[in-house]
Amino acid sequence: MTRILFGLDVPATTSPGEPAVDPVAAARAAEAAGFDFVSASDHPCGDDPSFENWTMLTWMLANTGRLRVLPRVLGVPYRNPALVAKMAETLDRLSGGRLLLGLGGGSADHEFRAFGIGVPTPRDKVDGLAEAIAVIRGLWTGPAFSFAGRIHRTQGATITPRPARAIPIWVGTFGPRALAVTGRLADGWIPSLGHAPPETIPGRRDRIARAAEEAGRSIEEITCGYHLDVPPGGAGEVTETLLGYVRLGLSAFNFRVSGADRDERVEWLATEVLPGVRQAG
Numbered sequence: 001m002t003r004i005l006f007g008l009d010v011p012a013t014t015s016p017g018e019p020a021v022d023p024v025a026a027a028r029a030a031e032a033a034g035f036d037f038v039s040a041s042d043h044p045c046g047d048d049p050s051f052e053n054w055t056m057l058t059w060m061l062a063n064t065g066r067l068r069v070l071p072r073v074l075g076v077p078y079r080n081p082a083l084v085a086k087m088a089e090t091l092d093r094l095s096g097g098r099l100l101l102g103l104g105g106g107s108a109d110h111e112f113r114a115f116g117i118g119v120p121t122p123r124d125k126v127d128g129l130a131e132a133i134a135v136i137r138g139l140w141t142g143p144a145f146s147f148a149g150r151i152h153r154t155q156g157a158t159i160t161p162r163p164a165r166a167i168p169i170w171v172g173t174f175g176p177r178a179l180a181v182t183g184r185l186a187d188g189w190i191p192s193l194g195h196a197p198p199e200t201i202p203g204r205r206d207r208i209a210r211a212a213e214e215a216g217r218s219i220e221e222i223t224c225g226y227h228l229d230v231p232p233g234g235a236g237e238v239t240e241t242l243l244g245y246v247r248l249g250l251s252a253f254n255f256r257v258s259g260a261d262r263d264e265r266v267e268w269l270a271t272e273v274l275p276g277v278r279q280a281g
Helices: 023-033 053-062 081-094 109-114 122-141 176-185 198-214 235-247 262-280
Strands: 005-009 037-040 068-071 101-104 145-148 153-157 169-171 223-229 252-256
Touching: 005 223, 005 262, 023 037, 023 053, 023 262, 037 053, 053 068, 053 081, 068 101, 081 101, 081 122, 101 122, 122 145, 122 153, 122 169, 122 176, 169 176, 176 198, 198 235, 235 262
Parallel strands: 005 037, 005 252, 037 068, 101 169, 223 252
Antiparallel strands: 145 153
């Protein structure tokens, strides 16, 4: 039986009309409720009050003892991938192996323009993601790593120490070329329901599976997850909806819960829904 992972989104941005969420309090509550990980999105530019993703996740790790964290997902164009390799090793080591490294090609073109970052083409975003994974894994696994890609380069780069474990890399991908990158290179797939409705999951998962097989891998090596709002309905209806997603081949769920009753909804989800999904899944 595949163990199902449950995550909870912690808002990095306080939207108009929404109460501010204390990241540490939210992380501690998620840990106490039995969630496996917390996540946060990576959108540093905007008018609403927000936290920088990596700093916020680090603060949550420092104030919990078991919970893992997932940047969902770091926009690759914002940060040099060789530096991300070093950042990830340090955070994973200091937290006792609790990092899931989430990466994406970058969707918010207006943020890149605002910050003076060149806006990649769609092809550059996919190629840049694949090259970033190659750079990060290369630095994690060997010394004096050189890489000459179309987007990213390193020359005799070394980070010390290298990771004590294989840090999982999860990606948020949707298009055919990006899904192929997922199958070839990633340890996890975490699309948003809004961009990947349930009816599209089988076809997209098949694309990942084919690319994995071509690379000498199996899709069973890849955690297929879902970022979603809590489905509507009572506990039984929500449980059955989630089990329907499990039957599509998904084994991780990252829930977004908002509103003034957020704490109560999180507790209800943890006590009334997740145990039934775990048992039946």
